[in-house]
Amino acid sequence: MSVEPVLDRIDSTLSDSLDRLKAFLRIPSISTDPAFSTDCELAADWLVSDLRSMGIEAEKRPTPGHPMVVGHIDGPGPHLLFYGHYDVQPVDPLDLWDNDPFDPQVEDTPKGQVLRGRGAADDKGQLMTFVEACRAWIAEHGSLPCKITFFFEGEEESGSPSLVPFLRENADELKADVALICDTGLFDSRVPAITTMLRGMLQEEITITGPSRDLHSGMYGGAAINPIRVLSRIIAKLHDDTGRITIPAFYDGVPDIPEDILNQWDALEFDHSTFLGDVGLSELAGEAGRSALEMLWSRPTCEVNGIGGGYQGEGFKTVLPSKASAKISFRLVGQQDPLAIRENFRQMVTELVPDDCDVAFKGHGASQASVMSIDNPAFEKARVALTEEWPDEAAFIGSGGSIPVAGYFQTMLGTESMLIGFGKDDDQIHSPNEKYDVESFHKGTRSWARILAALSSN
Numbered sequence: 001m002s003v004e005p006v007l008d009r010i011d012s013t014l015s016d017s018l019d020r021l022k023a024f025l026r027i028p029s030i031s032t033d034p035a036f037s038t039d040c041e042l043a044a045d046w047l048v049s050d051l052r053s054m055g056i057e058a059e060k061r062p063t064p065g066h067p068m069v070v071g072h073i074d075g076p077g078p079h080l081l082f083y084g085h086y087d088v089q090p091v092d093p094l095d096l097w098d099n100d101p102f103d104p105q106v107e108d109t110p111k112g113q114v115l116r117g118r119g120a121a122d123d124k125g126q127l128m129t130f131v132e133a134c135r136a137w138i139a140e141h142g143s144l145p146c147k148i149t150f151f152f153e154g155e156e157e158s159g160s161p162s163l164v165p166f167l168r169e170n171a172d173e174l175k176a177d178v179a180l181i182c183d184t185g186l187f188d189s190r191v192p193a194i195t196t197m198l199r200g201m202l203q204e205e206i207t208i209t210g211p212s213r214d215l216h217s218g219m220y221g222g223a224a225i226n227p228i229r230v231l232s233r234i235i236a237k238l239h240d241d242t243g244r245i246t247i248p249a250f251y252d253g254v255p256d257i258p259e260d261i262l263n264q265w266d267a268l269e270f271d272h273s274t275f276l277g278d279v280g281l282s283e284l285a286g287e288a289g290r291s292a293l294e295m296l297w298s299r300p301t302c303e304v305n306g307i308g309g310g311y312q313g314e315g316f317k318t319v320l321p322s323k324a325s326a327k328i329s330f331r332l333v334g335q336q337d338p339l340a341i342r343e344n345f346r347q348m349v350t351e352l353v354p355d356d357c358d359v360a361f362k363g364h365g366a367s368q369a370s371v372m373s374i375d376n377p378a379f380e381k382a383r384v385a386l387t388e389e390w391p392d393e394a395a396f397i398g399s400g401g402s403i404p405v406a407g408y409f410q411t412m413l414g415t416e417s418m419l420i421g422f423g424k425d426d427d428q429i430h431s432p433n434e435k436y437d438v439e440s441f442h443k444g445t446r447s448w449a450r451i452l453a454a455l456s457s458n
């Protein structure tokens, strides 16, 4: 079965493919907010009927949270497990969007056409690159060159609470020769990439409570303790002046990156001035003496993602708040153990809280970093296929983001993942005005068509 007519069909049906993606993007499947539960169901239903329209046996599988979608289609080649997520991030602050986040439109920009809307790049547009490639194969040849299991999750953006139990219960059905995950990016707009290292993640929420109610800051200020000051002091102590994280034993399990890998990263000639310049910055703010790619791909972090307490409305209100809280997340690498770090973090914070205050912790996600073993010949076949589609040779890269499912596929199914995606740094994922380049969608779909052909060859 030749790939050329499949590629031609992808080109000639691009506008139908974009229309389908727009319909999918109109469903506001925000997983973290219960107000959108029905929309998550609708997005899962949409996927089931889209897969069925291609002759794929697909169904919605309930979980205690949002449903999974599982589909199967037989084929001659290796058995592939394709994963994507149909849920999206919340849209706030809504006033920073130029258009309705759930009314996607194609826009002309100086850098080319983009499709703008929540989920365009993370992950509905990426997920559909694979589905559209399969559609074109089936339309052209009546079948696929590989056996494929589709597996779509609706809770990725809210910590995947149902994922591990679902994998445990359905391991035999989902096991495959290799998993394909389309939720990462290009290295830059010309260089396609297979991501082989992902950072892990630990999420902790802390709330400090001081006085039993908000107090007048003139009547009590100076005499009563202020939980915002307590919290700020704790946050300030989490890093030293060189940017190192001060939690006891935090760096246990952080490996030194071998010289040859560091050389490979240097050869990518990553320009951190442009990377930072694009977001209005100029200086690296991580650990002293490390390159930008080392900071992003191979070093752990501790970041405050949100902070609250006291009066935040219009004007001024002179209060000492009763409570202050922060959401703190850690990106983890190597063998760092998220549960040990959680314990040490909580102990350190507890010791810093004065007697007159209480601290409460709420743990969210906890997942280890993962490194893919690229010995499987599928990696080289996919790299060659990507290189045929894009102007520059494909690279093996790391990623600063976290995709815990890749680690679970390894440990629970024994299936290695190839992380291939077509996102760009300026896609504004998780931010207002998210977009996906039409070129990413089009060449991404063509890339998958080529990868399916390559994986099915001997």
Ligand code: BES
Residues within 6 Å of the ligand: 122, 123, 156, 157, 158, 159, 183, 184, 185, 201, 365, 399, 400, 401, 402, 403, 404
């Ligand atoms: N698609 C992203 C992960 C990603 C971002 C990969 C950028 C490569 C480049 C994914 O949907 C995501 O945002 N994951 C969360 C996971 C977390 C909630 C456990 C993340 O990385 O913050």
Ligand code: ZN
Residues within 6 Å of the ligand: 085, 122, 123, 156, 183
């Ligand atoms: Zn994603």
